[in-house]
Amino acid sequence: MDKQMTAQQVVSELRNGMTVGIGGWGPRRKPMALVREILRSDLQDLTLVSYGGADVGMLCAAGKVKKLIFAFVSLDFIPLEPYFRQARQAGAIDVLELDEGMLLLGLRAAAWGCPFIPTQVGLGTDIVRKSPELQLVDSPYDDKEWVAMPALNLDASLIHVDRADARGVCQIKGADHYMDDWFARAAQKTYVSCDELVPTSAFNHPDEARFVFWERSQTSGVVPIPGGAHPSSCAPLYGFDVAHFKEYTGSAKEGGFSAYADKYINGQSESDYQKLVGGLEAIRALPLPTY
Amino acid sequence: MSNSSNYSLAELCIVACAEAFRGEGEVLATGIGVIPRIAASLAMKTFNPDLMMTDSEAWLLAEPNPLGPRDSDFQQQNETWMGYSRVFDNVWSGRRHAMLGPTQVDRFGQSNTSALGGTYEQPKVMMLGARGFPGNSISHPNSFFVPAHSSRVFIAGECDFVSSVGYNPDRLPKGHSLDDIDVRLIVTDLCVMDFKGPGHQARLVSLHPGISAEQVVDNTGFEVLIEGEIPITASPTPEQLAIIAQLDPHNSRAKQLKDNPPGDRRA
Numbered sequence: 093m094d095k096q097m098t099a100q101q102v103v104s105e106l107r108n109g110m111t112v113g114i115g116g117w118g119p120r121r122k123p124m125a126l127v128r129e130i131l132r133s134d135l136q137d138l139t140l141v142s143y144g145g146a147d148v149g150m151l152c153a154a155g156k157v158k159k160l161i162f163a164f165v166s167l168d169f170i171p172l173e174p175y176f177r178q179a180r181q182a183g184a185i186d187v188l189e190l191d192e193g194m195l196l197l198g199l200r201a202a203a204w205g206c207p208f209i210p211t212q213v214g215l216g217t218d219i220v221r222k223s224p225e226l227q228l229v230d231s232p233y234d235d236k237e238w239v240a241m242p243a244l245n246l247d248a249s250l251i252h253v254d255r256a257d258a259r260g261v262c263q264i265k266g267a268d269h270y271m272d273d274w275f276a277r278a279a280q281k282t283y284v285s286c287d288e289l290v291p292t293s294a295f296n297h298p299d300e301a302r303f304v305f306w307e308r309s310q311t312s313g314v315v316p317i318p319g320g321a322h323p324s325s326c327a328p329l330y331g332f333d334v335a336h337f338k339e340y341t342g343s344a345k346e347g348g349f350s351a352y353a354d355k356y357i358n359g360q361s362e363s364d365y366q367k368l369v370g371g372l373e374a375i376r377a378l379p380l381p382t383y
Numbered sequence: 384m385s386n387s388s389n390y391s392l393a394e395l396c397i398v399a400c401a402e403a404f405r406g407e408g409e410v411l412a413t414g415i416g417v418i419p420r421i422a423a424s425l426a427m428k429t430f431n432p433d434l435m436m437t438d439s440e441a442w443l444l445a446e447p448n449p450l451g452p453r454d455s456d457f458q459q460q461n462e463t464w465m466g467y468s469r470v471f472d473n474v475w476s477g478r479r480h481a482m483l484g485p486t487q488v489d490r491f492g493q494s495n496t497s498a499l500g501g502t503y504e505q506p507k508v509m510m511l512g513a514r515g516f517p518g519n520s521i522s523h524p525n526s527f528f529v530p531a532h533s534s535r536v537f538i539a540g541e542c543d544f545v546s547s548v549g550y551n552p553d554r555l556p557k558g559h560s561l562d563d564i565d566v567r568l569i570v571t572d573l574c575v576m577d578f579k580g581p582g583h584q585a586r587l588v589s590l591h592p593g594i595s596a597e598q599v600v601d602n603t604g605f606e607v608l609i610e611g612e613i614p615i616t617a618s619p620t621p622e623q624l625a626i627i628a629q630l631d632p633h634n635s636r637a638k639q640l641k642d643n644p645p646g647d648r649r650a
Contacts (some may be wrong), residue, residue, distance in 0.1 A: 117467065144512075164512035172510060180498070183505030189497065191517035193471040213475075213518040215556040216548030216564075217493075222503045228556075236558030267441035268466035382452050383439035 094258045097313040099129040099362065102283045105313075106130070106248060109158070111139040113199070113244070113279055115251035115272040116324060118145040119167045119332045121264070123252035123285050125320035128365065130156060131357050141199075141244050143192070143270065145324060146340060149175035152185060153349035159186040161244060163195050167337055169381075174344030188223055190214075190241075196271050198244035203277030210238035249279035252321045254329060256286040260311025261295055263303045266327035273305040281312040287329055289316040319366055319375040331380040336369060390619045392572060393418060393636040394627055395591060395646035396528070398619040399575050401426040403482055403526040403568040409433040410523070411443075411479040417450065417635045419482040419528045424630045425623060441466045451633040474515065474522050480567070481519050482526040486510060487542045490585060490605035492549035492566035492578045494520075494527065495542035503544070513546045520547035524565040530640055532571035532602050539604035550583035572640055574599050575616055580608035589616040593648030618646065 103126075106112065116122035127147045130138075137158040142148050144165035151157050153175035165176040179185045190198070197209045210229065214220045220228065220239060229240045251272050253262040262284050264272065276282045295301050323333035323340070343352040356365055366372055400422030404412050412434040414423035420439070424447035427434040436447050438459055446460040465473075473479055485494035496516055500507030519525050525547065529536050541551070548554065550561050561583060569576040569585075573594045580586040586608040587599060596609050619627070627636070637643045 162512055164514045166511055177509040180506060180509035181501075183502075189513055191513055192467075192515045193474065193518040196468060196471060212521045212556075215517075215521050215559070216545075216551070216554040217513070217517045217520070218497075218503075218545040219513055219517050222544070230557075234558065237556055267464075270467055274468070383448075 095260045095311060095314045096258050096289070097283070097315050099126055099285070099315050099317065102126060102250075102313055102315060103129045103133045103135065105281065106135055108135060109137045110247040111141065111245065113246040113249040113275040114140060114142040114147045115249065115270065115275045116145065116147070116321075117143045117268070117270040118164075119169070119323075119337065120145070120325045120327070121252050121266060121270070121321050122147045122324035123250040123320065124322060124324055125317040125362050126250045126252075126283065126285050126315065127151065128357050128362065131353065141195070141246060143195070144176065145173065146337065149173040150349070152176055152179035154353065157185050159188070161188045161190065161195070163190045163192040167341070169334065170337060170341050174341050175349055178344065188225060189219060191219060194219070194239070194241050195244070196274060197241040199271060199274035199278040201241065201243035202245045203274055206243060208240035208242050211241050212236075212238060214239040214241075244278060246275070246279035247281070249275040249282045251275060251282060252285045252287075252326065254286065254326060255288040255290045255294065256284055256311070256314045257290055257292045257294070258314060259292065260284070260308035260314055261292060261304055262286065262306065262311055263295060263300065264305060265303050269305050276306045276310040282310055283313040283315065284311055285315040285317045285320040287318050287320065287326055289314070317362060319372045320362075322366070322369060322375045325378070325381070327380050330376050330378040333369065333375070333378055390624060390646040391637065392591070392644045392646045392648075393639050394619050394624060395616060396570055396572065396640070397422045397425060397627055397636065398623055399570045399589075399616050400482060400526070400528055400568075401429075403570070404431055404434060404480060407431060407434065407480050407524075409435065409478070411435045411437070411473050413437070413479060413481040415481070415483045416528065417631070417639050418530070419484070420450065421627060421630050421636060423447075423482065425626055428626050428630070429623065437465050437470075447630060449629065450631045450635050471518070474518055477523045479519075479523040480526070481523070482528055483516070483519075484528050484530070485516070485546065486536065487538050488527060488529070488536060488569065489538055489540065489542045489549070491541070491551035492583070492585070493542050493545045493551060494547045494549070495544045496546045497544040499543050506543075513544075516546035517548070520549070520564070524567045526568040526570070529569065529571040532573040532599070534602055534604035537603040537605060550578060573602065576607060584608050586610070587613055589614045591616045591648070592618070592646065593650070
């Protein structure tokens with residue numbers, strides 16, 4: 093089965109009002125080329141589920157987001173994501189604010205076909221008080237109350253990986269694959285952009301196969317886009333683009349998102365974008381961060 | 384207590400923060416931010432070698448990493464993989480103690496990392512979000528480091544958004560006891576506090592050299608129990624200062640507190 097698609101074909105399969113999960117973590121291994129393709133489209137009213145970074149910020153700034161399900165939105169080295177803040181401070185988006193681990197439980201519940209997973213996480217906090225959709229339940233086995241973390245059923249997930257084959261075998265060689273396996277399992281359709289398209293034989297050695305975290309049956313589409321995580325990182329292939337993120341966050345103070353989008357996204361193809369940021373070689377040369 | 388002027392306030396705070404991890408045994412020590420991270424590392428390098436620590440990315444280390452850029456031949460001492468999904472397995476086991484820097488802390492020891500002012504639907508100032516605070520606070524001990532002690536952080540009322548559970552009876556979940564909650568130590572640029580007063584009231588534990596109890600009271604929005612003679616926060620020993628310098632070779636600690644003040648402000 094050949095699951096190769098273009099980014100445009102991925103976006104053409106999405107619909108207004110869908111719940112879309114986005115893999116990665118903050119400024120790390122985000123499917124930014126697919127996000128840019130959404131920004132170029134007329135999609136709207138999306139519910140996003142994300143360990144958020146600029147993916148969330150850009151989609152909020154462009155008015156694509158009806159509701160955000162999140163535990164944080166941050167670029168880590170720039171702690172506060174300016175366009176996410178603007179959207180919240182304008183009251184422009186609905187939110188379901190979660191703990192980081194609750195978000196994981198919600199994805200697992202969806203993956204496992206459970207309506208909810210009980211957890212003590214969230215008890216006693218405003219996570220529960222501010223979100224009427226989070227219900228408490230009594231346990232049949234003890235006298236405590238538990239948060240019934242509901243399944244986060246995703247219509248689609250967007251993920252970026254290091255390499256994939258045309259059948260949807262996906263490999264992540266960075267030190268952490270984050271919750272991407274759960275995003276893949278929680279979604280009806282999972283669209284994966286990859287830095288390298290490889291033959292299946294590339295995974296044959298156990299040292300390679302160990303870095304494949306979900307079965308190809310969970311992958312619906314494969315979009316080869318070398319450098320497609322930029323400006324987020326795709327370790328070990330490249331780090332995040334500090335200068336670019338600074339320009340992006342700086343635009344929130346001067347010019348606004350439309351200035352950024354006009355320069356880098358609107359009317360520009362992905363290859364135009366890569367030329368504007370110095371080309372694939374420059375992306376691949378971005379140093380890995382030291383923590 | 385020699386060389387009293389030869390250490391910075393950041394170094395004093397590191398040593399005070401490290402105390403949070405004394406006697407904790409074999410738990411994951413998570414220090415978020417430069418001073419808490421060096422503090423957890425110092426504890427692991429000295430009085431609690433059983434602590435566990437990550438590289439702040441995806442590996443559990445047998446030996447803490449020094450901060451900042453390292454030589455190209457540096458090899459970190461990995462013990463096991465510890466990606467984010469596995470961090471939650473550790474958090475929910477309770478075998479962890481985190482030291483974090485929230486934006487607001489109230490008299491119940493509840494903290495806020497998410498939103499200030501306005502309404503929840505439209506906050507005046509949006510920050511990070513709840514992050515892992517809800518799960519941390521219901522699962523394992525937590526301490527706070529507050530680099531600028533003020534009544535804007537230690538507020539008079541309740542937190543605008545309660546990210547982490549504290550000793551508020553009105554919010555106590557059914558079947559739980561306030562004694563299940565463990566808000567351990569609060570270290571600031573002025574003092575050390577805990578919540579071991581009557582009914583889990585905030586209590587002054589020690590004052591940094593040159594700081595008065597009145598300064599703490601004036602800069603704290605809620606009442607802090609001040610009982611008897613308050614000791615002075617212990618100064619770093621020369622051995623501790625040497626280990627701190629090894630853990631932070633680029634002196635990131637000098638940039639953490641405004642104007643990098645000396646540790647002893649009795650002058």
